[in-house]
Amino acid sequence: MRRIIIILLLSGSCxxxxxxxKDINASFELQEIALLDMKPSNTNVTLALVAPKDSxxxxxxxxxxxxxxxxFTSAIRKGASARNVTVKIDGGNIPKGLLLKLNTAPFQxxxxxxxxxxxxxxxxxxxxxxxxxxxxxxxxxxxxxxxxKLTYFLEIQxxxxxxxxxxxxxxxxxxxxxx
Amino acid sequence: MRYAxxxxxxxxxxxxxxxxxxxxxxxxxxxxxxxYGAGNDYPEYVESRRKETKLHIKAFPKSKQxxxxxxxSVFVHQEPVNWHASLELSVRRTSKGKGKKGxxxxxxxxxxxxxxxxxxxxxxGKKDGVDLQYRIKGLSVLLPVDTYTTEIVFxxxxx
Numbered sequence: 001m002r003r004i005i006i007i008l009l010l011s012g013s014c015x016x017x018x019x020x021x022k023d024i025n026a027s028f029e030l031q032e033i034a035l036l037d038m039k040p041s042n043t044n045v046t047l048a049l050v051a052p053k054d055s056x057x058x059x060x061x062x063x064x065x066x067x068x069x070x071x072f073t074s075a076i077r078k079g080a081s082a083r084n085v086t087v088k089i090d091g092g093n094i095p096k097g098l099l100l101k102l103n104t105a106p107f108q109x110x111x112x113x114x115x116x117x118x119x120x121x122x123x124x125x126x127x128x129x130x131x132x133x134x135x136x137x138x139x140x141x142x143x144x145x146x147x148x149k150l151t152y153f154l155e156i157q158x159x160x161x162x163x164x165x166x167x168x169x170x171x172x173x174x175x176x177x178x179x
Numbered sequence: 180m181r182y183a184x185x186x187x188x189x190x191x192x193x194x195x196x197x198x199x200x201x202x203x204x205x206x207x208x209x210x211x212x213x214x215y216g217a218g219n220d221y222p223e224y225v226e227s228r229r230k231e232t233k234l235h236i237k238a239f240p241k242s243k244q245x246x247x248x249x250x251x252s253v254f255v256h257q258e259p260v261n262w263h264a265s266l267e268l269s270v271r272r273t274s275k276g277k278g279k280k281g282x283x284x285x286x287x288x289x290x291x292x293x294x295x296x297x298x299x300x301x302x303x304g305k306k307d308g309v310d311l312q313y314r315i316k317g318l319s320v321l322l323p324v325d326t327y328t329t330e331i332v333f334x335x336x337x338x
Contacts, residue, residue, distance in 0.1 A: 019197075026313060028266070035214060075320035077325070113321045137322065141218050146218055
């Protein structure tokens with residue numbers, strides 16, 4: 001009889017004990033993110049050739065505002081493939097006899113994470129080419145002085161084809177994407 | 180044997196002397212729009228609505244005297260489900276709720292929720308609709324994309 005009383009009391013206390021404790025969940029859903037920007041964003045790069053002062057000299061190249069800073073934020077899943085920043089000419093054609101090149105300097109700034117590696121110099125074309133590879137979860141920092149410094153420059157490929165009066169506007173697009 | 184029965188009766192009366200009910204938890208989806216421009220991380224911390232959760236505390240079994248004069252302590256701790264060590268969750272009380280008498284002490288500053296139970300606030304008498312707000316620190320694009328979840332456990336004791 002005593003045992004029965006004890007068992008009843010114990011079971012009663014266990015049932016009531018559930019009432020003084022309650023739980024709820026707190027959940028935070030992080031999504032994949034791929035954000036890319038250039039700073040300064042409101043200026044065009046201007047590259048120009050000038051005729052040599054004296055015959056026999058090389059043509060001069062004028063470059064103004066030819067540097068930009070590549071800022072990005074990237075969030076990826078565990079085990080997902082890394083990301084690249086690719087670049088290609090979206091509109092316009094390079095005047096004959098010239099090459100448009102892009103130098104990507106190593107990362108600088110206050111960013112953190114798996115920021116990737118730069119590909120130093122490429123010749124721009126209508127085909128996508130990587131300029132930063134192996135990006136994981138990372139942010140570069142925002143604004144000039146943060147991220148990868150891109151510098152556009154011209155090279156004369158063939159003097160025979162040059163037309164000093166030719167002018168062309170070229171659009172370049174950059175994409176942050178998975179492999 | 181009589182002592183054992185006496186102790187069990189005493190113990191059962193203690194655990195039966197309060198009840199807590201809790202409304203919904205907090206589910207936050209972090210979006211691209213939470214990042215202020217490419218190159219930045221998520222903000223340092225994110226706060227829920229000021230009335231994200233409501234707590235209701237009363238005596239159990241029903242006791243008019245304890246609902247008026249009973250002294251209760253609310254403890255809180257977390258039991259991670261899918262969590263990351265860099266995440267820091269805190270809670271604070273943003274209202275006193277409704278009750279006939281009695282005061283409330285503590286809980287109106289941010290109180291970090293640990294894995295061990297710690298006293299959140301004290302109160303006297305029954306209270307309905309005590310509002311709670313949460314704050315999460317440490318959300319970052321550096322963490323693998325996932326849904327991070329923890330259980331927040333509220334315990335009320337007659338202390």
